[in-house]
Amino acid sequence: MPEHDPADGKRGAPSVDLRFWAKERGLRGKVYPLACHSLDTAAAALVLWREYLSPGLRKTIASAMETDEEHAGRCIAFWAGLHDIGKLTREFQQQIAVDLSDYPGEELSGERRSHAAATGQWLPFVLSSVGYPPTGQAAWLAAQLLGGHHGRFHEHPTAHSRSPLVELGFSSARWEEQRRALLHAVFDATGCPGAPDMLDGPTAAVVCGLVILADWLVSQEDFILERLGSLPADGSVSALRTHFEESQRRVPALLDAAGLRPITVPPATFAKSFPHIDEPNGLQTSLAEHLPSLCTGPGLVLITAPMGEGKTEAAYHVADLLGAATGRPGRFLALPTTATADQMHSRFKEYARHRTKGTDPARPSTLALLHSMAWLNPDYAPADAPGVSTVLSDGADHRDPFAATEWLMGRKRGLLASWAVGTIDQALMAVLRAKHNALRLFGLAGKVVVVDEAHAVDPYMQLLLEQLLRWLGTLDTPVVLLSATLHHSIANSLVKAYLEGARGYRWRRSEPQPVPEVSYPGWLHADARTGKVTRSADVDPVPITTTPREPLAVRLVDIPVRNGSPDRSEALRRELTPLLEGGGCAAVICTTVAEAQEVYDLLAGWFAERGGNAPELHLLHSRFPNRQRTEITETVVDLFGKDGAKHGKRPTHGAVLVATQVVEQSLDLDLDLMVSDIAPVSLLLQRAGRCWRHEHLDVVERPAWAERPELVVLTPEQDAEADGPPRFPRSWQAVYPLSLLQRTHALLRRRDGEPVRIPEDVQSLVDDVYDDDSLAEDLDADLERMGDELAKRGLARNAVIPDVDEVEDSLHGLTQFDFDVDEHLLATRFGAGSVRVLCYYVDAAGQRWLDRDCTVELPEKGTGQGGRFTVADCRDLVARTVPVRMGLWFDRLSEAYRSPEAWRESFHLRDLVLIPQQVTEEGTVLPTEAGGREWLLDPRKGLVF
Structure with a gap:
């Protein structure tokens, strides 16, 4: 085959035949030329590079390509324009009735290949015609990322002859002439960008995400139907260049309609960011004073503090600091559950409204809500129509600038929004070996990623999170982790993983040093450039002050277990009698939904005996119909939350909430008494965070019997004739590892009713339940737990994408398994289907x-x-x-x-x-x-x- 040089496109190279098609579905009997779609995609990629990508991500990509940003953008636009060149084959074109008599040869033989695979096979052998070194990594990775634009990456093509293209099925000179003519037309339109000096695997994966986005934007039927009215007169280089330039003018409107404009916030002090906070607390003040000097580039910040200590506001401010330092205005807030994501979405939207006042309302951007049920949330996706939500302000209706757009609500698109809130699963799917994981990585790479409740991951999810942090570290993506009860070993693993990504791939320095003791309350900053870890205690020896709290009284109350089921009746009558007589609010947290329903029946029968003086009784768990659960949650928060107390809605005659673990996280509840089945101590502390939560605000009037915050822990009574720990019901062991129940029981027994000081005792309790070997009353249970953790991590390793080093020169491993597996079985949570x-x-x-x-x-x-x-x-x-x-x-x-x-x-x-x-x-x-x-x-x- 003759080779071409960069000047061929200007020396009368063959015209592109516009009969070759790329799109026909939904076009009312017409077809859209392949050359036009190729140039549309190239134009979209160039506009996205300049107007959508964050400045920091542009810098990261250009640096990895060892070139300047303008050249990097044109290279990517050139590549994007070639993504469908595999459609210029007989096997694709003959799918509809097209006269191919002028183009003999290349008849299909054997198994049909996809056009994406054909793109990846053909390109590495012909990019040399525009100056790419034949054996250079840039040509091979560019071809592979384009071959993966449908979501799955193929192996590099192999050929064993002097005519590799012929061997791979590209055997006809006439077809080859057209493919090369299209290549040179795209090359000319994008400014003849020479080959970059370098391209690595992680960068290529992110670029693939950009190509997918560009392709999807210009593949919309409305856009193509509009362009059908102004097709080029012929396939000459000049006519196609004109089409490309017109596409560049039209693409920005696609970004506007899709809601893809960036949300940006100006620099601001903590006080200006949160005018409703009269005075920042110790944690917020420490971060605001000391973190700016540390945030000189990408890094990770871990914030640890008790429940209700303003970690959310601190995270917003830290994300602003990291975003400014790295040129990444985007945000993704990852929450443990759909319910917590819904609540955070409303809260984050209010923050966005305050921080973006004065921005251009004519260029709105979606603040996305990402989980499987997000489309049911009327605050995100109003019932009238996507993109036209209104908010009431100053007595008039105005368009909500953060409303959902129909385009962004499509499958796999949500992470492309500038700001988004969702479940942690949405981020973890980026590191599963599943289709379009590169698109998710691309969506995260230009943002600050905030993970709330970082402790709420099991060993399976923890390994996925570690791998995500490695990749984010490699891509210079800043991260904020929040937790109230994080074991020091998990904190160390997460920080280490982030630095391994930053260090292990780019800088290859020595092993990251173990994180010293976690400051609690406090924070640490891990610098992605230097690997240095700075704790709050390192920059300020004075301990961070927290909201004054009464010590938490903790009482263990034994209950009988009859026929394998816990009997809470006597204990609850005894513990709740003061509430029936003196009013107040309490919660009873059960381990399973069935047990919560039984307790509800028990209390309902008991309360009915009191007639009209009975307390209110509420039940909340996960097995209500979605609409009813939302209504119950809103009612509960309204009654027991801060606003309810301020506005006099808190029940004065008494109320009891029976619930499961759904109240552990992110619900603004304040109870006078917390009664809970025994659970791992970290979760007990989370539940206790809903007891006297707002004592410092002086908005709640406590009943006389509630002299202090109190957690009553229900635990199986000890068999007087048996040695060792009590026998925990099987239903409880199905939810929590038996070992942790036993260890927590032993830990609390040993404390013998000693109050828990918050924050002083929290970290030691969380650490001791795992680390103190004297708590191990049943070695077999400990071994079973550790074996289970190892097994879950092993399963996670099979599902997770390779380390960044392993995809340095090939993307195949990102979506390939060494064994047959159904992609639908890949999950971000173990056994949670x-x-x-x-x-x-x-x-x-x-x-x-x-x-x-x-x-x-x-x-x-x-x-x-x-x-x-x-x-x-x-x-x-x-x-x-x-x-x-x-x-x-x-x-x-x-x-x-x-x-x-x-x-x-x-x-x-x-x-x-x-x-x-x-x-x-x-x-x-x-x-x-x-x-x-x-x-x-x-x-x-x-x-x-």
Whole structure:
């Protein structure tokens, strides 16, 4: 094959044949030329480089390519324009009726390859025609990243002859002439950018994300239909260059419509950022005073402090400092659950509104909410239409500048928003060997990543988080970690992982030093450039002052276990009697949903005996229908939260909240008494953080019996005839490792009722429950826990992407397994698979209804055109569903319990499980047997098995 030099595009190289197509679906019988789509994508990549990428990410990429930013951007635009050149093959073009008689040869033989794979196979052998060294890493990685633009990376092509292109199936001179003509047309349009001196694997992965985004933006039907009206007159270099320039002018409007404009905040002091805080506390003051001098580039900040100590506001301010230091205005806040993400989204939006006052409202950007149920949240995705949410301000309606756009609510796109809040899973998916992980890495790389409740990860998730931190360290992405109860070894592992990424790949210095003792309360800063770790105690020997708190009284209360089930009845009567007589608010935290429902029944029966003087009783757990759970959560926060106390909504005659672990994190609750089943000590401390939470604000009037914050821990009574620890119910062991229950029990027994000083005792308690060997009353349980942790980390290693060093010259390992695996089995949490169940009601006549009163029919079809289910239809149905953990019951279900055929056309409805509830003529609802268990949706208790 003849080779071309960079001047070929200007010396009369063959014109590109515009009959070759790239897009035809949805184009009303027309096709869109491949050359035009190629140049659209190149133009989009160049506009994204200049107007979307953060300055810091541009600098990181250009530095890795060992060139300046302008040249790096044009190189990437050139590559992006070649992403679909694999469509210039007979096997692709003949998919529709196109006259290919002028282009003989290259008939398909053997298994068909994707056009993306064809791109990756062809490019490394021809980039030399525009000046790329034939054996240089840049050519091979550029080809591989473009071959992976559909989300999966292929191996580098191998050929064993002097004619590798012929061997790989590119055998026709006429086809080859056209491929090279398109290559040179794109090369000319993008300014003939010479080959970069360097390209490494991690940078190539991020660039792939940029190419995917550019491709998706210009593949929208509306954009293509509009461009069909002004196609080039011919395929000459000059005509195509004109098309490219027009595309550059049009692409910025696509960014606006998609909500991809950056959200930026000006520099501000802590006081200006949070005018509602009269005086920053010790933690906030320490960070505001000492961190700016340390934030000279990328790094990680770990903040550890008790519950309710203003860590969230501190994290916002630290993210602003790190973002300014690294040129990364983007933000991603990672939360442990969907409920906490929903709450943080509202809170973060208020902060964004305050900090961005005076910005251009004509160029709005979405502040995304990222989890599987985000589309149900009316604050994020209003019921009217995406992108037109309004907020009430100064007596007038104004467009919400952070409203969701339809484009960003599409699958896998949310992390592309400038600011986003979501579950930690959204970030961890970036390091699973799954399709489009490069797009997620790209979405995170230009942001400051904040991980709240960093302690709330099991060993499986911890390994994923460590790998994510390594990659973020390599990509110069700053990170903030927050925790109230983080074991020092986990803190050390997370900081070390970040520095390994920064050091191990770019600078290859010595092993990161172990993190010294974690300051509690306090913070540390790990510098990605130098590897130096600075603790708050290193810059200020005076301990950080915290909000004055009464010591937490902790009492162990033994309860009997009868037939394997805990009996809390006597203990709860004794502990809650003062509340019944003197008012006040208490919580009872149970280990499982079933036990919380039983306790609710127990207390409801007891309270009923008191008639009109009974306390309020509330129940909160995960097995309520989504809409009802949201309403209960809002009610509970309204009653027991800070605002409820300020506005006189706190129950004065007494109230009890029965709940599961869902109240441990991020709920603003203040209880006079906390009663909890025993759990690992770190979780007990989290629950205790909801006891007297706002004592320093003097907004809560305590009952006379509540003399101090108190945590009552229910634990199985000791068998008088048996040695060793008590026998914990199997239901508790299914939730928490038996070893940690035993160790926590031994630790609290040893303290013998000694109050817990907060913050002084928190870190030692969290550390001792793991580290103090004298607490190990059952060696077998300890060994089982450690074996389980090792097994989970091993499974995580199989799912996680390789270290950055392992993809230095090939991206194949990012999406490839050494064994067969179903990608859908990849998960960010171990054993957390669930399905959504919709309980519907069947009356005596056999008619099906959505509600217990049989007033809303179960729809056979949607309200949209042709019976299609609209977004509003889906929202109403999914809001009535309950998440249920997968198990053997699911495999036993017959087809009768699956979604109806008409529902399966909707992405949101296709996987629902439908469980009927029989309604008698008297109005009684009977449980249904399905999958080997009985199901009953109780209006007060939620789904009961």
